[in-house]
Amino acid sequence: MKLDTRAMRHLASEDWRVLTAVEMGSKNHEIVPTPLIEKLARLRGGVSGVHRSISALAKVGLIARVKEAKYDGYRLTYGGLDYLALHTHASRKVVYSVGNRIGVGKESDIMVVADHSGKQCVLKIHRLGRISFRTVKSNRDYLKNRNAQSWMYLSRLAAMKEYAFMNALHEEGFPVPVPLAQSRHTIVMSLIDAFPLRQISEVPDPASLYADLISLILRLASHGLIHGDYNEFNILVKEIKSTDEDGKESVTLEPVIIDFPQMVSMEHVNAEMYFDRDVNCIKRFFLRRFHFTPTQPGPFFKDAKKTVGKGGLKRLDATVEASGFTKKMLKDLEAAIKEKETVNEGQEGAEEDEDDYDEDGDEESEEEEEEDGDDDGSEADDGEGEGRQEALLTGGLS
Ligand code: ADP
Ligand code: MG
Structure with missing residues (x-):
């Protein structure tokens, strides 16, 4: 899953309200029923406005329709969560534009972003549960048993924990990036030129x-x-x-x-x-x-x-x-990280003696590789920091 901010500028303020409503509804519902979205969004334009926004959001993949026996509704996608986090960073004037992806961790995306003054920073998007790549079959089975909500919950916890430690370490004078902001499953920190x-x-x-x-x-x-x-x-x-x-x-x-x-x-x-x-x-x-x-x-x-x-x-x-x-949050996160390590060990075993960065430095799946072939992503993973910055600001951000 790759961050694509192109649709961001086309979202109207009503769309953002509806997206936020789906996020709010997700706290108690795995699938958020449409009437609940209507209620939470409380748009001036009424129900028809909500429906228009729902279609617009579903079309760009920020929410996904789920048909259940009991009721129909929507769930927030990772893309939707990314947009909400970026929207928050943009409203707080932490992030103005998004540039190249400089790193794809097994469980994160690392992007160069810039603030209003053009100063470059790093956005880390946690994607716990995204164990993919050259996956063995057992990983796929394991993924099936995980629903999207728990991925989001765990990714959020990872971001919160990382931000808390980065702050504490920074205050104590440890050589770590400067923590700048956190929203949902993302953190913004200083860019280390190294x-x-x-x-x-x-x-x-x-x-x-x-x-x-x-x-x-x-x-x-x-x-x-x-x-x-x-x-x-x-x-x-x-x-x-x-x-x-x-x-x-x-x-x-x-x-x-x-x-x-x-x-x-x-x-x-x-x-x-x-x-x-x-x-x-x-x-x-x-x-x-x-x-x-x-x-x-x-x-x-x-x-x-x-x-x-x-x-x-x-x-x-x-x-x-x-x-x-809470203790439960720590336990949940620890369990998820342990599972990730077990899977990583399995993958690294095969490449144990490889010391060449280029050969195993790129951990992308083939599908993602293809996606990168388009004009926006082609230069994203070459590790060079310079590139086009995509401005985020939208009509909805007033
Ligand atoms: P993961 O949890 O996926 O391993 P990391 O935080 O280790 O994510 O980041 C992955 C890679 O992105 C790092 O190995 C580094 O190359 C790059 N990176 C991450 N944060 C920064 C930063 N603040 N400045 C420069 N490069 C960074
Ligand atoms: Mg790392």
């Missing part, structure tokens, strides 16, 4: 970058946190160029960490496993890519555990609960 570690074939001093990355793991731990997916895709490496007094140029590398929906507390029952996995992921990558082996063993969980909250360090693991997450 490549993922995965794309870096050589570094002047692997030992020093390794030490920085391990010390970030330890610093997170001292605040009660484990990243949980600390790999070469989720570490961006900034190159800071400087010139000394003699005119000699040097480059220092500065890691920036991203991707936080799966973060766990140092108190989690499986904390040690997650901690060790993060550490080993870095070790394995440095060995394979840079032929680097650290001289010291560890770091070890039991030592890191002793540093949690030491000297009055702020505990950040309580962040998520403090931001309104």
Whole structure:
């Protein structure tokens, strides 16, 4: 599923009201009955106006008609949810235009967007439950048992959790993108001008970058946190160029960490496993890519555990609960992320020894590949940030 903002400008304010009504109705109804949409939208033009908007929205795929034995109605599609989120970001003047897609995660779309002043930012759209690509049959069976509502619910939770942690980490001075806004299943953050570690074939001093990355793991731990997916895709490496007094140029590398929906507390029952996995992921990558082996063993969980909250360090693991997450929400999200990991492991197994970015860097399904052949998407996935920005503003946004 790809974000296509072309229809956005053609929606009238009544259409937005009706779309919002379908979203509201979805809270209690898997399929929102038409009379309920009419009631929630309360358009001045009356029922016929609502029906006109319903057709317009269904035509561009923002809502979908569902025929049930009991009653007919509509459900919000992922596209509809995307539009509502973008509409909110646009009304709050966070996003003015949408540009290229720079990343397709297994469970997200990453787009470059710009605000009114033209400043570029990143929009991350969570799509939990979108396990597709070279899927094995069991994934398809698993998908069948999931209804769209639970995908949306989980994607929303992922965005909320990621935003809460990004805020907390940013406030504590960690090198993370600046969190700018969150709406539904999306977040807006600053654009980091850097490549993922995965794309870096050589570094002047692997030992020093390794030490920085391990010390970030330890610093997170001292605040009660484990990243949980600390790999070469989720570490961006900034190159800071400087010139000394003699005119000699040097480059220092500065890691920036991203991707936080799966973060766990140092108190989690499986904390040690997650901690060790993060550490080993870095070790394995440095060995394979840079032929680097650290001289010291560890770091070890039991030592890191002793540093949690030491000297009055702020505990950040309580962040998520403090931001309104219930235990059930956390459990639901954790279960979904675990399922995703199991599927990912199955896929990665086959490509374990491939170290070439180009070969497995593109995770798109064939269907999506075809869609990208059209004029709007053809340049979207080449990783180059520059491109056309599609303005969002519509008559409905007054
Ligand atoms: P996922 O949860 O799907 O793994 P990520 O948050 O890790 O999503 O983002 C996927 C990719 O998008 C990253 O590997 C990175 O290349 C790019 N990316 C994400 N956020 C940013 C950002 N703020 N600035 C620059 N690139 C980013
Ligand atoms: Mg990632």
